[in-house]
Amino acid sequence: MKYPLKKPFSLAVEEVVKLIQTNTVEGISHHEAEKRGRAYGPNSYKTQKQKSLWLILLLQFKSPIVYLLIVGAAVSLYFKDILETTAILAVILINALIGFFMEFQARSSMNALKKMDVILAKVIRGGKSRSIPSEQLVPGDLIPLEAGDIIPADGRLVAVNRLQCDESSLTGESLPSDKTIAALKADTVVGDQHNMVFKGTSVINGNGKMVITGIAANTQLGTITSLVESSADTSTPLDKKLNRLTRKLIWITLVMTAIFAVTGFIQGKALLTIIETSIALAVAAIPEGLPIVATIALSYGMLLMARRNAVVKNLSAVETLGSTGVILTDKTGTLTENKIHADTLAFPDETIKVQVEKNHLNFPDGAVKLSAENFDKLLLAGILCNDAVVETEDKSAKQALFSGDPVEVALIQMAIAAGLDTRALIKQYVRVAEVPFSSEIMMMGTLHQIPSGYFVAAKGSVENLLEKCTKLQSGALIKKLDSESRKAILLKSEKMAAGGLRVLAFAYRMGEGFDTHNYLNELVYIGMAGFLDPPRLDIKGAILSCRKAGIKVVMITGDHPQTALNIARKVGLIDEGDDAVITGKELPQTELLTKAWRQRILETAVFARASPKQKLEIADVFQKAGSIVAMTGDGVNDAPALKKADVGIAMGIRGTQVAKETASIILKDDSFTSIAQAVAHGREIFQNIQKFVVYLVSCNLSEIFIVTILGVAIPGATLLPLQILFLNMVTDIFPALALGLGTGDKTVMLRPPRAPEKNIITNKKWLIIALYSASITSAVVIAVVYCKEVLHSDDRICNNIAFITLTFAQLFHVFNMSSDGEGFINNEITRNKWVWIAMLICSGLTIMVFAVPGMRLVLGLSVLSFTLWAVATVASLLPLLVFQAVKAVQKMKSRRG
Secondary structure, X not given: OOOOOOOHXXXXXXXXXXXXXXOOOOEEOHHHHHHHHHHHOOOOOOOOOOOOHHHHHHHOOOOHXXXXXXXXXXXXXXXXXXXXXXXXXXXXXXXXXXXXHHHHHHHHHHHHHOOOOOOEEEEEEOOEEEEEEHHHOOOOOEEEEEOOOEOOOEEEEEEEEEEEEEOHHHHOOOOOEEOOOOOOOOOOOHHHOOOEEOOOOEEEEEEEEEEEEEOHHHOHHHHHHHHHHHOOOOOOHHHHHHHHHHHHHHHHHHHXXXXXXXXXXXXXXXXXXXXXXXXXXXXXXXXXXXXXHHHHHHHHHHHHHHHOOEEEOOOHHXXXXXXXXXXEEOOOOOOEOOOOEEEEEEOOOOEEEOEEEOOEEEOOOOOOOOOHHHHHHHHHHXXXXXXXXXXXXXXOOOEEEEEOOHHHHHHHHHHHHOOOOHHHHHHHOEEEEEEOOOOOOXXXXXXXXXXXXXXXXXXXXXXXXXXXXXXXXXXXXXXXOOHHHHHHHHHHHHHHHHOOOEEEEEXXXXXXXXXXXXXXXXXXXXXXXXXXXXXXXXXXXXHHHHHHOOOEEEEEOOOOHHHHHHHHHHOXXXXXXXXXXXXXXXXXXXXXXXXXXXXXXXXXXXXXXXXHHHHHHHHHHHHHOOOOEEEEEOOHHHHHHHHHOOEEEEEOOOOOHHHHHHOOEEEOOOOHHHHHHHHHHHHHHHHHHHHHHHHHHHHHHHHHHHHHHHHHHOHHHOOOHHHHHHHHHHHOHHHHHHHHOOOOOXXXXXXXXXXXXXXXXXXXXXXXXXXXXXXXXXXXHHHHHHHHHOOOOOHHHHHHHHHHHHHHHHHHHHHHHOOOOOOOOOOOOOOOHHHHHHHHHHHHHHHHXXXXXXXXXXXXXXXXXXXXXXXXXXXXXXXXXXXHHHHHHXXXXXXXX
């Protein structure tokens, strides 16, 4: 036996049967099946291994800032400062537990969304049919196929009877694939391999038999799964930015510590004093609150997105989506409904557009004027020459559930929407014979008994059906179908097909006295119907929102180029006259991509007939061009690109299991609109992250400057490590957290995406941070010097004044985070309820540490007089007043300008 077969679609049935050593009637024997099962293993693809709970927990500690905190804890432990060590370790643990809990919740949601895989499959072995677990199928097994079956493996068809399969999850093509058994050319792409069936797709009409030619990894599904596994996970943009920020802070700390140590040695200070102050500097430099605030802000965004029908599987994906510059999207089911509808009706005298909306038939171009009789006859022929089954029907609401060929379902839906009672007509026109559709005649015909004789209904390809027609219906008249009329009809059908429509022609014949065994002749041509998988109703606005936000939306589909272009124009993805499309056959392999080809890819918005591997390569081109790429999709064919992209977004309702396992975000409502909303929310989150990072870093830098300056000028007033840790964990973290939970700027979708290479803190922001830090430092130094020189306070009191002034200066500093152009009283910070709650909590905790003797003792604090409190409070307001005055002046200048 030869396995796996190379290109079985290019071989005749007899060759396939001979090479794989099977039989098209009896299949293989049970003994042979067991033998092959041992040789080739189970018929199951590897699902992506989920991280263990321990690994999820351990990964929460994977961050340079956490490493820095661990070093700080180790140094504190070395100097036997147990309280400080415990506090730092508590910070690390709290941050890890929050991240762990959110990712665990996301994994639970993911598990709830998973669909069951194929469990049982019908197989013929030794001439007998039985059901066995699909994992036990082997190459050479003979599988009978019927409507409703899920294909359990890849196979070569050996017998078909009107067999149609839904392969949209694999190829991206929404229309069903009509199956044949004839051999095909060796270069036929998967979407056109009509003599093959593929694991994971489904039979929607007819019946047939297949011989298994591929199981497990040797299926199209297995190939795609291996592509997914070969795509390496990459760090998110936010992770990279936070890591770069942490490294900068480490260098700042080292420089400031070195400056202080050298100065201390020159001044002849004690080694213990220099070491203690150096520890204080290290503690001051580490933004202990940063990992916690970042984690909680992203977790909060994760929860908000869950309420908006999006399950986020990892925290950083929330913000990464906000950085997106390119969205690569599938067509079928993502931009379209994945339901076939009639789009255009073309009669000899007029062509009209139709829409079925809320079970009503609408004519956007006006009512049928010249072809009312044609319209009625087309609806009747569409009802009668039809094998779709109406499963349930609510007559009052005119709603029904159907099964069968999607095009035939669309015909029934159009008739119901037009007000026809389809069941009554089917009973009235009793079917007595039929000519089933086949690839040889490319049409279907049915014969019906009526009181006046017989009625023939026919539909099929335009060219083939016209050959059976001798007359033409033109309104109320029936006239001869001449050569000119034939040419006009064929030309119109070609234009409709070029517009991406699937075109069917309709004809009829009625009367008595004709051969009921050969009735598909002398037909009367009625007209044509063009069918389309229509765009989702909400999609155009969502794409427009993305385009306004500077996000390039790119369609990558396995469907036909004209169909893809048609949908792209309808949803506003490209302009009406744009016909630029790249097909999978045109696209060179990655290693052959020239600079010109890469540029062409970057400028193209529609890719058709693309394979899963090509989707992966297209994503790679955009990423290498510097874009943050989000990929949306629902099919097996989308999975590799979902993993390759910076953010993979899978559809939760119709998405395949492999797509949902691979993606980092899953949409529960399958709506592209939810993606646009999520992008806006991700941008708001980044703005919040940027604000609290600026806030935290400016607070921490001011602590470094204060420790350094006081350590040199007034060593006794220098802040203690535990005091700094209190500030970082209490008076820094709550305001920063409030900033992280803010609503953000509502104009975020009117600006282009930020450049991915930009850090969280740009050079301009670093300058602003330096000014913020200098103003806070100045306020503290002024307060300490005033108490030392004017009030003649001792070093301990001066230390306490530095602590209080810095505490409240940092609390008031949160109001400096308002956007430029906003008012002092009414802005996004003052409207944020969390900011006021944070102010109350921090003020209360600060007063509490002075009021409780034990806490006072631990932090080295004393009971202070009202005068000292007043000095510290007034000094702490100086940074806020200075910067608000500067903002007011800038606002006045901009208005004048």
